[in-house]
Amino acid sequence: MINTIYIEQTVRDHERTNKILKRFSDARIISCDRYGEVFNPRSQNFRIQKQNPALIIAEKFKNFLLPAPEGFGIGGNNNFYFSHMLNCLYDCRYCFLQGMFQSANYVLFVNYEDFMGAIDETINKLQNKETATFFSGYDCDSLALESVTGFAKQFLPFFRERPRALLELRTKSLNTQVLLQTEAFNNCIIAFSFTPEEVSKVTEIGVPTVSSRIAMMEKLSKAGWKIGLRLDPLIYHNNYKSNYKKLINKIFYNIGNESFHSVSVGAMRFPKSIYNKIERLYPDSTLLASALESKKGMVSYHKNIEKEMIQYCRSYLAKYLPVEKIFQCTPWADE
C-alpha cells in the first residue's frame, strides 16, 4: 500500500516511526529535514500523486489546535480541530483537501503527546462548567489509517479521562476495531459522513459502500458509542430528494434514534481559490462542472438550490430526530 516513506530526521527514532517502519519493511525510506520540503513545493500534481501517495512522518511544532471553521459545530460553544494527519486514504471528488494541499502524500505527525498537551491546556482554560469539542477529522479521515497510525488507540483513553472535552472522530472507514475493543464513553462521537449510494459510487473512490458503513454504524451504536451523521456535502442531482430520503430512511431503519448525538447538513461548497485548483486538476469531472456558481469568494450551488436541498434534508431528518440535534454547516445559506 505505502511504498515510499519520507521521514524527518528528528523523528527517525521515534517509537511510532519504528512501528510504522516495521510494518512497511519493504518501503523506500527517504530522509528529509522538514516535511514541508516534500509536501509544500508548488507545481505538484495532486491527481497523479493520489494514485500512489507516499507517507511523510513528521513532527508538529505549533498550532496543535485551531478554532473550528464556522458551521463546524454540533452544539457546543468552544470548537477546535486538530490534525494528526494531513490528507486522506479516500479519493472523494468533492473533497476540499485536493485543492488545499499541494501534495496528495499523507503527512503523519507522530508527536501525539504534544497534541494532548495542547488539548489539556485548552481544557484548563475553560470556565467552571464549560465544555469544548475537539474535531479530529478535518484534514484527514480520523480512522481510515488507524492500523498505521494508532491514533484512536492513543486518544480514546486520553479523552475518556477528560469528560469536559468532547471528541468527534469523523470517518467513512470501517476500520473501527479499536472502538469495538474499547468500552464506549459519553464524550466521544463517531461521526460518519454519507452521500446517497448513487452519488457515492461515482464520487467517493475507495470508500466502503453506503450499506457497509450503515452496518458499521449499527454495530458501534449497539456497542454503546454515540453516533454522528454528517450529510456534508449534500450533492445536487436529479432525484436528489428521493435519493436522500432513501439514505436517511435506511440509516434510521438500522440505527435507533437514541444513538444519534447529532446530525449536520451542508451543501457542497468551496473557497473560490480551492475550487479553481480542483477544477484544473479534474476538468473531466461532471460534479465540478455543473450547477455551481461563484459568489463572495465561495463557489457553491445556486442559492435557491442550496436552500432547497438543506431545507428538504433538515425537514426529512426532523421526522426522526428533534431539531435541536440537527445542525447546519452553512448557516449563511439561510440569509
Next chain:
Amino acid sequence: MKGALNLILALPAEASPIIRYFNLQLIISEPYKIYTNHDNSIRLVLSGIGKLHANKAVSNIEKESGSKKSQAWLNIGVAGHLKRPIGSMVAAHKITDKVSNRSWYPPMIIDFPCDTGSILTVDEETQNYPDEELVEMEAAGFYSAAEVFSSHELIHCLKLISDNSVEKKFDGKSVKRMIEKQCGNIELVVNQLLQLSGRLQELETPSPKLNQFLINWNFSVTQKYELEKILRRWSVVLPNKDPFKIVNNKWKISKDVILALRNALKDAPIDATSL
C-alpha cells in the same frame, strides 16, 4: 495522446547511445545541440558539464519546445558512489545541491526498473564519496530549472555508476558502453513519462469546438478564457449536445453567446451516475 519528453545529457559520450537507440536527429546546433525523434515527442539536449549548463539547457529546450506545461523531463548521466557496482542505474529520489544545501524530492510515482537513491550535486569533480549519496554535477541545476516549467511528477533523474571506491577511473568509451547496456531500462522510464505527459496534455487540451466559436465571434482575452472553461465543462456535462447549436448564430455579441452557453449549462440535468 502522446506526451512530450525532454532528455538532458551533459556529454556526447552519454548521449550517443541514447540518440542511436531512440533514432534521434539533430535539429538545432546552437547554442545547444538539440535532437528529436520523428514525431517530436522525444527531444534531447546536450548541456555540457555542470549544474549551470544543465540549468540553462533546460530553459533553452523549454523555449524551443513551445512551453507546454505537461512536458516531462529526464536527466540522464553518470555519477560516483562509494560502493554501488559500476554500470548500475539509480533513479533519484532526493537531489541535494551541495553548495546551497537545498534539496528536491522527485515524487516516486514511476515504476523504476532500478534502485532509487539520493544524489549530491557538486560543483567540482570529486572522488570523496559520501556514505549514501551518489555524487555528480548536473542534477540540482537540471531540477531547479525544470520545476519552473512542469509538475514535479514529470521530472526525474537517472544516474549510472561510473566510478566507485574500487574503480575510480572511467572514460568516454566505458560510459558509452554502460549507457548502451541500460538503454532498455531507460526506455521503460521514458515510456512511462511519455504516458504521464500525454494524460496531462489531454486534460489541458481545449474543446475542439473552441475554434468554431472564435471564428464566428470576437472574444476578448478574458472572454476567450471563460469560453474555453465553459466549453470544457460542456464536454463533460452535455457530451452529446453541440454547444454551437445552442447559440445558432442568433446572437451577435460575444457576451450573449457566453451567457447563453452558461445558462444552458446551469439548466442541464445532472444524473447521479454521471457525476
